[in-house]
C-alpha cells in the first residue's frame with residue numbers, strides 16, 4: 095500500500111485488507127457512505143500509518159506527507175469549486191481525529207479551518223451574511239487556539255460572558271457582527287498574550303498545525319486514560335479526516351444534529367436524537383444550548399414546545415429517515431449519525447455503530463434477529479458479557495418513600511446513591527476511600543473522565559441526551575441524569591440549590607438514570623429479574639455453549655439468586671462462611687479454644703444442627719443439581735475473639751480463666767496465615783471438625799431423602815491439598831463417616847470426593863492426586879497467589895505499578911495469567927490421564943471473567959463456577975468461547 099492519504103472516493107479503498115486499522119472508524123465510514131451515494135462533503139483521510147511516521151519523525155509531518163496533503167486538497171477544491179485561502183470563494187475544512195474504535199469526546203476536532211482576517215470577508219460576501227462569517231471565525235480562533243496553541247477555553251468564554259453582561263444580553267445569538275468583530279480582536283490579543291505567538295494567518299500553516307495537533311492528542315492524558323479504561327493499545331494511533339465544511343449555522347434554514355437509528359437507552363426501534371437550528375456541531379454535544387427533539391412524538395412525550403425537526407423541516411427529515419434506514423440495513427447495526435443541514439440541503443458528516451446501554455444492546459440484538467437482519471449466533475456474539483453486569487444490578491424500590499428534589503433527562507439508566515461531590519478529583523479521592531459519590535457538574539468535559547469513572551452516578555445541570563456526560567456515562571454503564579435545569583450549582587460554595595432545597599457537598603442523594611429523578615437521601619433498591627429479551631438471548635447462548643456454569647454460594651439467598659440467574663449447580667460452598675453467623679460464632683470459638691478433644695466435640699455438637707439445617711435448605715433449592723461442599727478452609731485465627739466482650743463470652747462458655755483464653759489466642763497466632771494452618775491441614779490436626787461437617791451433610795442427605803426432595807449427589811471437596819497422602823487420609827475420613835451414617839439410617843448414600851487444585855505442587859502431582867479424586871476444582875485465587883508468591887490480600891498496593899510498567903496487561907487475580915494457565919492445563923492433562931472420567935471445574939474468581947472462561951473452554955474443563963451475579967455473564971461468555979472456538 096503506497097498511498098498514505100486516501101480521498102473518500104478513492105478506489106484504492108477496495109484494496110485495503112483492514113480498512114479500519116488504516117483509515118480509522120470515521121474515515122472508513124465516510125468512504126463507505128460516499129460509495130453508497132449518500133451526501134457526504136468531499137474530503138480525505140490521513141491514515142494511522144502517517145500518525146506512526148509523525149511520531150517517528152520527532153512529532154513533525156514529513157515533506158512527502160505535506161505534499162500529499164496539498165495534492166489531496168486540490169481534489170477537494172475541484173469537487174467543491176472552491177479554493178483554500180481564496181479571497182473570493184474560500185474553501186474551509188474541518189479536521190477531525192478518527193481512531194480504529196470510536197473514543198467519544200476523547201480526541202480533538204477543529205472546524206472552520208481556512209479562515210483568516212481576509213478570507214472571513216470573502217466568506218461574508220459570498221454568503222451575504224457578515225454575522226455568520228464573523229461568528230465562524232471566532233469559533234475557529236477559539237477551537238484552534240485551544241487545541242493547537244494550548245490556550246485554555248475559559249479565557250475566551252470569559253470574554254464572551256463579560257461582553258454579554260456589558261451589553262445586557264443573555265444569549266450568544268443576540269450578539270451581532272460588530273460584537274463578534276470586537277471579540278475577535280480581543281481573542282487574538284489573548285492568544286498573543288498566552289501563547290506568545292500571533293494567531294496564524296497562513297491557511298496552510300493552520301492546516302498542518304491542526305493535523306499535527308490531532309496526532310498529538312492521541313498521547314494526551316485524557317486519551318491515555320480512555321485507552322487504559324477500554325484496553326485500547328497505544329500503538330494503534332489515530333487517523334485524521336480533512337473534510338470540506340458545510341454550515342448548520344448560516345440561518346434558520348440550517349441545522350445540525352445527532353441521531354441514533356434506534357433508542358440507545360431502551361433499544362426501541364424509533365429514531366432518536368436531537369438537533370439545533372442555526373448551530374454548529376459542537377453546540378449539540380457540548381451541552382451549551384439545550385437541543386430540540388427530532389420527532390413530533392418525542393417532543394410531545396417530553397411536553398416540549400420548540401418544534402421537532404419532523405415539524406420544522408419535514409422534507410429534509412424524510413430524506414434523513416430514509417438514509418438512516420439504508421445505513422442500518424447496510425451495517426446491520428444501530429448507527430449513531432451526525433448530520434448538518436445547510437440551506438435546506440442535507441449532509442451526512444459521520445456514521446458509526448452507536449454506543450448503547452446494556453439493556454438496549456440486548457433488545458436491539460434480539461429485535462434484529464426477529465427482523466432477520468442478523469443470526470442468533472451474531473446476536474450472541476454481539477453482546478459484551480461484562481456489560482450484562484449493569485442489567486443485573488438493582489433499580490429503585492418503588493415502594494419506598496422518596497423525596498424528589500429535581501428532574502432531568504434520563505440519560506443513562508440505573509440507580510445510584512452517594513455523597514455529592516462537585517469535582518472529578520474529589521470523586522476519585524473518595525473512591526479511593528471506598529466511598530460512593532455522585533458527581534454533580536454544570537456539564538462534563540473529557541477532563542472529567544476519571545471522576546465519572548470513580549463516581550457511582552453523574553448529574554449535570556446542562557446538556558442533552560447526547561451531551562458528553564450522557565454518551566460517556568452510557569458507555570461506562572454509569573447511571574446519569576443530564577440537563578437538570580432545575581438545579582443551580584455553585585462550585586465555589588460547594589452547594590447546589592433547587593427551588594426548595596439546598597444540597598451541600600457530602601450530602602447523600604440518589605439519582606435514577608432511568609427516569610431522570612434526583613432524590614434526597616439513599617433509596618433502597620430491588621433486584622432485577624431475567625425475563626423478556628434478556629432471557630431469550632440467554633437461552634440462545636445456552637444452546638451454543640458446552641461449558642456448564644455453576645455458582646459459588648453458601649447462603650439460601652445467594653443460592654436462590656444464582657438459580658434464578660441460571661446456575662446449573664454449586665461449584666463452591668465455602669462452609670466456613672456458614673460459621674460466621676452471630677449465633678454460631680461462640681460455639682466456633684469454643685471449638686477452636688478447647689484444650690481437650692472432649693471440649694472440642696461438645697462445641698462441634700452444638701454446631702452440627704446448624705450445618706445440617708443449612709445443607710438441607712441448599713439441597714432443597716438446588717433440586718437435584720450438583721453441589722460441591724468444601725470442608726473448612728480458613729486459618730483458625732479468623733474466628734478468634736478480638737475484643738474484651740468476646741473473650742469474656744468464651745471464657746464463660748468454656749469455664750476457663752480469661753488469662754488462659756488469652757494465652758491460647760497467642761498460641762494460635764500465625765505470621766503468615768495464608769500459608770499457615772488452614773485447608774486440609776486443619777483436617778489433619780483436628781479430624782473431628784471435618785467429621786462433624788461430613789456427618790451434618792450426610793444426615794442432611796438422609797433427611798432430604800425422607801422428605802422426598804429430588805436426590806442430590808454432593809461433591810465433597812478437600813481444600814489446599816498438595817500431596818497424595820493428604821487427599822488419601824481425608825478421603826478415608828469422608829468414607830468412614832458416610833458408612834457410619836449409611837449403617838445407622840439404613841439408606842444408600844451417593845457422593846463424590848475430590849479436591850481443589852490451588853497449590854503448584856498439587857498441579858505438578860495431579861496424576862497421583864487423581865488416584866483418589868472424583869473431581870478437581872481449580873482454586874485460581876490461591877493458585878495465582880502461590881504461583882507468583884504474591885499475597886492476594888496485599889497485591890492491591892503494588893499491582894498498579896506492574897500494570898503501568900506493562901509487566902502485567904491485567905491484574906492476574908482478575909484474568910488468568912498464562913503461567914497459572916499452564917499449570918491448570920498440565921493438571922488437566924495429568925488428571926485425565928489417571929482418571930478418564932474425572933470432573934474438572936474452576937471456582938476461583940476467574941470463573942466469572944470472560945477472558946478466563948475462554949481459556950477454560952479451550953482446555954476442555956467441564957464447568958466454571960462464579961458468584962451469583964456473574965452467572966449470566968459466564969453463560970454468555972461460555973457461548974462466545976464455543977462459537978469463537980468453532981470459527
Ligand code: PEP
Pocket residue numbers: 666668727852872873874875876877937938939
Ligand atoms: C481459590 O483459592 O481460588 C478458592 C476458590 O478458594 P478461596 O478463595 O476460598 O481460598
Ligand code: MG
Pocket residue numbers: 852873875876
Ligand atoms: Mg483457596
